[in-house]
Amino acid sequence: MQRTRKTIITMIIVFGVCIMPGISGCGNMKSEKIDALKNEGYAIEQVDENSILITEDGTEYYFKSGITKPVFEKAVVKMPSKKTNAKPGQEVEITIAKENMGRMTVVYTSPCNLKDAAGNETVQSESMIFKFKKDFTRENLTNNKGFADIGGNYDYFTSTYMTAEDLSAVYNRGLELAEIF
């Protein structure tokens, strides 16, 4: 009985000391720290109570609350669409997200101009998703297993927008930036 009580007390302590801070936002960024980083030259802003944005060379790096400090969540890169029939100003958005267990996800979203039966043009959004383990090489794509040609899509993406090296550079910069918190 006493042993059970001890176990329960230990669990409460562990929960209170280790898990609650993460859930309750102890890993959130303090506004003084954000101001200090601004003074150091970082283009940093609080997006909401759980999210921080740093913009660097046009790339947006997002950080979310961690257990003890903010952690890198994703980077968003925007660049002009290179589709042959893209309209001026149309941009693609590339999101490079950090996943659990050393995995990464890249989502490519592009506007596409479609016509209905009457010939009226509508702008829709098409996307491709690439999931990786370890690095951004084609060999480490993990979602190329269904009917869709994810490998071929990735070849197009890397030859048109960002190479595996470019993706790694942005991703690693996101991890580096997380160290400033």
Added chain:
Amino acid sequence: MSKFYVVPEKLTKEALALKSAAGELKKLSSSIDSIRSSISLSGGSAQTIKESLGSIIEQMNANHKSTTAMQKALGNIAFNYAGTEKRIALTMGYGYGYGYGDGYGYGDGYGYGSGDGTGEDAGNTGTSEDEDLANMMAQYGFTEEDAQAIADAYEAFSNSDKYKDLSNKEKISLFFSNMASLYSEYSSDKTVFAMMGNNPSPDEAVQFFNDLNVDGDALKDIVSRQHQSCDSTEGLRDFAHECAMYSVMSNDGAWKFLGGAFDNIDALVGFKGDVYQTMTSSDMESDIAAVNIYNRMLNCDDGDIYGAFMDYNRGVADGSINPSLEFLEYYGDGDAEKGMEAVTDIISDQSLGTFYISGVGPWQYGGYGFYGTAPYSYSNYGGYDAYNGYNGYDLYDGYDSENRIENNREMFLNHLSEESGVSR
């Protein structure tokens, strides 16, 4: 005069005007060249004159260069006009007979030739084969040679004693599984196509066409090149993707039969799979076309499956076929509105199949399926926040999975609705 003649006529006038301009420039260029040559040839005996006229010669040389450049540019434009005009003419059943002369060999190979084109009256020599090639060029982006190579491959296949007695379904399975497998990702190199389409390896596919006395390696290059070009150009259908769908749809193998216990495999290889994985505009167009073409090929009375394929392309080109409407009518047994409901249900129905390809399982939405039925349906999910709750925390699919699938789903259903006029 039919309205369909308006565009070709306009193009004819513009093309003829360009031809005339190019001719004038050619004459001017020749004159300059002739003067330049005369002066140069006068050489030593007229050295003094040449020196004194140096600046003039320079100027004339510059003029010659710019004239030649203009000539080339105009020739290029004219060539492109001619190609477009030909395509429009063929697509509209107008016939290709504008008589631009004997080729495009003018100048440096960019211009018109010295034809005696007399406009539309010289024409109407277009054949259905020409029209089919034009449609393959317009709808898939093939070059004329590439489109011809594919047509030749089918002709060799259909003329082969070995295959002529096959049923429509067997023909579709054999021809298109080999055609799809020329592209590695749709061949047995990928387990899902080995199991669900019984597709051969790329080498076996090349050999299949070589055995028909068709250059299998050249076809492989054509199919792969077209497939890769689709991602960068909207409005083009994806030929290899469509072939892969035909191969799976026509397969009656045991693995597909077993897979059918978990999901609609024919939908999964097409629109449903793309919704849960990656949906581009060319995927979407091909997903719709492939269902329509497959049904036409399967049911064609004369056994000419490629002819049924070409008939469909022709109908799309002349506007007599509304792809989305035909697609919805198929799924609604003739009733497009029911078809819209059926397609929506097929997409919304999560299964082990969708989990396998996307990593999103029903249990991640509380066990009620992706959009399920009321009160957990998509339209009512505002009061049931499991859908929104796990953004970014999914162990399987990772970042933004539900938004992406939702986006693909909306894009596909909206397109069906807009093109067919059937409300959702």
